[in-house]
Amino acid sequence: MAEVTQTGRVTEGIRSRIATRSLCAGDRLPSVRRSAADFGVSPATVVEAYDRLVAEGLIAAVPRSGFFVSHLAGAPQGPAAHAPLREHEIDPFWVSRQSLDSSQSIDKPGCGWLPPDWMPQRALQKALREVSRDGDLLTLYGTTAGDPVLRRQIALRFAAEGLECDPDRILLTQSGSQAIDLICRLLLVPGDTVLLDDPCYFNYQALIAAHKVRAVSVPFLRSGPDPAAFESIVAAQRPRLYITNSNLHNPTGGSLSLTSAHRLSGIAAAHGMVIVEDDIFADFAPGVPTMAALDGLSGVIRVGSFSKTLSAALRCGYIAARPEWIDALTDLQLATGFGGPPPIATSAISRVLAGGGYRRHMEELRRRLARARQAMALRLTAIGIVPQGDPVGGFTLWCRLPDGVDSAVLARRCLARDVVLAPGNVFSPSQSATSFLRINVAHTSDHALLQLELSMRGATP
Amino acid sequence: MAEVTQTGRVTEGIRSRIATRSLCAGDRLPSVRRSAADFGVSPATVVEAYDRLVAEGLIAAVPRSGFFVSHLAGAPQGPAAHAPLREHEIDPFWVSRQSLDSSQSIDKPGCGWLPPDWMPQRALQKALREVSRDGDLLTLYGTTAGDPVLRRQIALRFAAEGLECDPDRILLTQSGSQAIDLICRLLLVPGDTVLLDDPCYFNYQALIAAHKVRAVSVPFLRSGPDPAAFESIVAAQRPRLYITNSNLHNPTGGSLSLTSAHRLSGIAAAHGMVIVEDDIFADFAPGVPTMAALDGLSGVIRVGSFSKTLSAALRCGYIAARPEWIDALTDLQLATGFGGPPPIATSAISRVLAGGGYRRHMEELRRRLARARQAMALRLTAIGIVPQGDPVGGFTLWCRLPDGVDSAVLARRCLARDVVLAPGNVFSPSQSATSFLRINVAHTSDHALLQLELSMRGATP
Numbered sequence: 001m002a003e004v005t006q007t008g009r010v011t012e013g014i015r016s017r018i019a020t021r022s023l024c025a026g027d028r029l030p031s032v033r034r035s036a037a038d039f040g041v042s043p044a045t046v047v048e049a050y051d052r053l054v055a056e057g058l059i060a061a062v063p064r065s066g067f068f069v070s071h072l073a074g075a076p077q078g079p080a081a082h083a084p085l086r087e088h089e090i091d092p093f094w095v096s097r098q099s100l101d102s103s104q105s106i107d108k109p110g111c112g113w114l115p116p117d118w119m120p121q122r123a124l125q126k127a128l129r130e131v132s133r134d135g136d137l138l139t140l141y142g143t144t145a146g147d148p149v150l151r152r153q154i155a156l157r158f159a160a161e162g163l164e165c166d167p168d169r170i171l172l173t174q175s176g177s178q179a180i181d182l183i184c185r186l187l188l189v190p191g192d193t194v195l196l197d198d199p200c201y202f203n204y205q206a207l208i209a210a211h212k213v214r215a216v217s218v219p220f221l222r223s224g225p226d227p228a229a230f231e232s233i234v235a236a237q238r239p240r241l242y243i244t245n246s247n248l249h250n251p252t253g254g255s256l257s258l259t260s261a262h263r264l265s266g267i268a269a270a271h272g273m274v275i276v277e278d279d280i281f282a283d284f285a286p287g288v289p290t291m292a293a294l295d296g297l298s299g300v301i302r303v304g305s306f307s308k309t310l311s312a313a314l315r316c317g318y319i320a321a322r323p324e325w326i327d328a329l330t331d332l333q334l335a336t337g338f339g340g341p342p343p344i345a346t347s348a349i350s351r352v353l354a355g356g357g358y359r360r361h362m363e364e365l366r367r368r369l370a371r372a373r374q375a376m377a378l379r380l381t382a383i384g385i386v387p388q389g390d391p392v393g394g395f396t397l398w399c400r401l402p403d404g405v406d407s408a409v410l411a412r413r414c415l416a417r418d419v420v421l422a423p424g425n426v427f428s429p430s431q432s433a434t435s436f437l438r439i440n441v442a443h444t445s446d447h448a449l450l451q452l453e454l455s456m457r458g459a460t461p
Numbered sequence: 462m463a464e465v466t467q468t469g470r471v472t473e474g475i476r477s478r479i480a481t482r483s484l485c486a487g488d489r490l491p492s493v494r495r496s497a498a499d500f501g502v503s504p505a506t507v508v509e510a511y512d513r514l515v516a517e518g519l520i521a522a523v524p525r526s527g528f529f530v531s532h533l534a535g536a537p538q539g540p541a542a543h544a545p546l547r548e549h550e551i552d553p554f555w556v557s558r559q560s561l562d563s564s565q566s567i568d569k570p571g572c573g574w575l576p577p578d579w580m581p582q583r584a585l586q587k588a589l590r591e592v593s594r595d596g597d598l599l600t601l602y603g604t605t606a607g608d609p610v611l612r613r614q615i616a617l618r619f620a621a622e623g624l625e626c627d628p629d630r631i632l633l634t635q636s637g638s639q640a641i642d643l644i645c646r647l648l649l650v651p652g653d654t655v656l657l658d659d660p661c662y663f664n665y666q667a668l669i670a671a672h673k674v675r676a677v678s679v680p681f682l683r684s685g686p687d688p689a690a691f692e693s694i695v696a697a698q699r700p701r702l703y704i705t706n707s708n709l710h711n712p713t714g715g716s717l718s719l720t721s722a723h724r725l726s727g728i729a730a731a732h733g734m735v736i737v738e739d740d741i742f743a744d745f746a747p748g749v750p751t752m753a754a755l756d757g758l759s760g761v762i763r764v765g766s767f768s769k770t771l772s773a774a775l776r777c778g779y780i781a782a783r784p785e786w787i788d789a790l791t792d793l794q795l796a797t798g799f800g801g802p803p804p805i806a807t808s809a810i811s812r813v814l815a816g817g818g819y820r821r822h823m824e825e826l827r828r829r830l831a832r833a834r835q836a837m838a839l840r841l842t843a844i845g846i847v848p849q850g851d852p853v854g855g856f857t858l859w860c861r862l863p864d865g866v867d868s869a870v871l872a873r874r875c876l877a878r879d880v881v882l883a884p885g886n887v888f889s890p891s892q893s894a895t896s897f898l899r900i901n902v903a904h905t906s907d908h909a910l911l912q913l914e915l916s917m918r919g920a921t922p
Contacts, residue, residue, distance in 0.1 A: 052815050055617075055816070056811070057617035072617060072620075097795075113602065116600040125593045135578065152519065152533050156533060177796075190651065315803040335638075335667035344806070
């Protein structure tokens with residue numbers, strides 16, 4: 001055990017010298033004897049550490065000459081890695097790239113997930129250790145529709161919301177996004193139109209663009225689109241699909257009222273439009289009526305995932321829909337990915353759900369987030385950034401900037417100060433959210449707030 | 462610890478009664494006191510076990526009445542689960558469904574993977590336990606292109622094959638199939654043609670069908686397609702893509718000669734056809750020349766995965782290609798799945814690779830498979846089933862049946878005897894492999910051989 005730690009110390013030491021460019025591609029590493037002296041470890045430990053770095057491709061062994069930094073080590077690792085992100089327009093990919101690929105040390109008020117220490121790490125760790133003891137789970141493909149125990153658990157949670165759904169009508173997928181992608185592949189043909197909210201989750205726009213179909217949008221107000229406006233767009237444009245978050249809408253934080261849910265699903269049914277209800281935030285605000293429950297999963301498809309509430313690293317989404325659609329989607333996922341989420345992930349999630357740890361985690365998380373939203377709303381208001389509405393749950397606030405501040409300009413300035421924002425227009429199909437910003441209350445440090453304030457001064461006309 | 466085992470014993474006992482229908486949906490469970498006596502455990506243990514089954518949706522608690530088997534328990538679990546598989550034609554999905562969804566207790570000479578005890582379980586378990594101790598890996602999304610350490614390790618393995626590839630030209634994907642799917646989404650437009658081998662991996666046909674493009678095929682001989690035939694098809698049909706396994710071709714087990722690899726990639730380049738070289742079996746026969754190495758990843762795209770050699774449960778594939786294609790594929794994977802493989806999986810794979818355990822595992826596996834192929838070839842020949850050629854590696858044999866035996870008929874008969882086969886025509890675009898069968902040497906027990914022999918007697922005219 002002590003030996004492992006020492007080897008780790010040497011590998012980390014070398015890695016950091018390469019990351020900070022004090023050792024560059026082609027440079028020769030200190031001899032084993034020299035490194036042993038430098039790190040105060042045995043030569044055998046250094047040999048083990050060098051072997052590990054060779055196996056990682058970071059260094060290469062040249063017979064009779066020693067060890068050299070590999071040309072494969074080109075891309076810097078660790079702290080220095082955030083600098084050279086590809087330059088891109090502020091398009092729907094902007095937030096994804098910046099928040100996923102920037103270094104962990106960067107503040108990310110714009111990101112769309114919770115920090116690791118807000119997640120139930122102990123329960124996850126325990127579940128994963130249990131899974132790792134099962135040779136079948138550890139090595140085999142899963143079944144085509146995914147772990148039957150997890151599907152039953154999802155059906156059980158639906159039942160608590162008033163949605164009756166046989167577990168056979170649930171398909172596990174590799175993510176919530178992939179769930180929607182599969183549905184688009186099944187139901188859309190070239191020339192079709194898809195209805196989105198304005199604003200909406202930015203990745204819906206990227207997804208629709210990937211399908212080469214036409215997107216139209218309807219303004220999303222506090223409790224959903226205005227039914228009359230919705231109906232006239234549906235009647236005029238004849239969209240095949242409407243993709244929405246009815247509960248804690250991203251980015252506005254609004255939720256459908258029961259009346260809206262009833263009206264919208266009625267209009268959709270009347271016009272033969274399928275609704276994809278992405279309820280990825282449902283567990284942050286249980287009890288909000290879903291269109292899936294009203295409609296009984298006839299013309300409404302419900303999708304979700306565990307990425308926001310449990311772990312984004314396990315990668316598991318799901319689809320609940322008509323049986324014949326689930327059959328076709330199962331075949332489609334088989335053809336295009338040879339199956340769904342990793343069995344190790346679905347089994348770990350199922351164990352966390354079964355143990356009661358998830359319920360307790362969500363209760364605590366909702367309390368903690370309510371406090372965090374309230375505190376952040378006060379602090380943002382104090383610097384002129386005003387949260388809109390009062391979301392009943394979740395981890396983001398949709399905020400209006402002071403007059404004249406352009407959120408795209410602000411986002412670029414903040415990025416130069418190592419702070420990643422989510423500017424309004426990445427969410428807006430009509431590009432009409434210039435003065436809005438989505439703020440993640442769990443990812444906004446004092447430092448980030450200060451940088452935001454400083455950047456804003458410069459961005460005011 | 463003893464308490465956990467007792468709870469497990471009770472939950473398993475109840476699960477098995479439900480699976481075998483000795484308890485049906487709506488039935489009331491024995492009282493806590495009664496079960497405690499039956500299982501010889503404390504009432505507290507029974508309460509814990511019942512709570513767990515409630516959390517799994519298998520049973521429901523009705524206040525003041527007791528516990529009842531849930532209607533969600535409808536689909537039988539465990540040993541009884543294999544019976545009611547959906548009836549389908551013997552199409553390209555047939556083997557996938559039968560081998561993935563049938564019970565573990567069924568013999569599967571037709572399946573396309575190794576049994577759990579042929580995989581490096583100890584190294585995987587150790588890696589996964591290490592990963593589970595890292596809160597970031599356990600909860601966060603990965604970077605858009607995937608773990609940089611694993612990408613560097615893949616580049617290093619390419620270098621050993623003579624393929625120079627910067628790690629930035631590698632994208633990690635959710636599986637090998639999904640890698641090919643992404644490439645098809647990027648490069649194909651409606652009306653395009655794709656060239657496949659005949660026979661070929663059955664899922665390529667399902668994948669091409671999902672893209673609604675046209676498939677044409679070229680006969681695959683022992684060392685690849687005949688170059689003249691290949692060129693005339695390419696010239697006449699102008700396919701945009703050719704998808705193939707050049708090393709241990711599935712299902713024939715053939716591998717390209719250096720001459721064939723050179724000729725085919727030259728013909729492709731001359732006609733502007735992109736080659737997708739799916740080298741998922743490469744590590745079973747290292748040293749076979751790849752078209753990717755000859756071409757330098759210009760018009761050849763290399764894909765692969767760790768599902769066959771390490772674990773299918775971790776779900777990780779990869780693509781190596783031109784930088785501009787990798788950029789576009791990264792965006793496409795973001796739009797359609799919000800990222801690639803689970804960070805817990807990529808980090809676990811990277812740890813196994815770095816530890817040297819993978820190299821040792823593959824060396825042992827190749828020796829073990831060589832013995833198994835030889836032994837199985839003798840036994841099959843003895844009952845009139847003749848392996849074609851002599852594959853240099855891998856775990857399957859492509860076999861010719863005795864005159865007059867139809868492999869589809871044989872597959873149906875064997876399924877009735879609880880043995881899943883892979884009949885030749887699921888691999889054959891032209892349906893010309895009626896008398897062939899792909900046999901997995903690691904999944905064919907004495908029992909399966911006997912059933913095969915008995916079924917064959919009935920299938921001979």
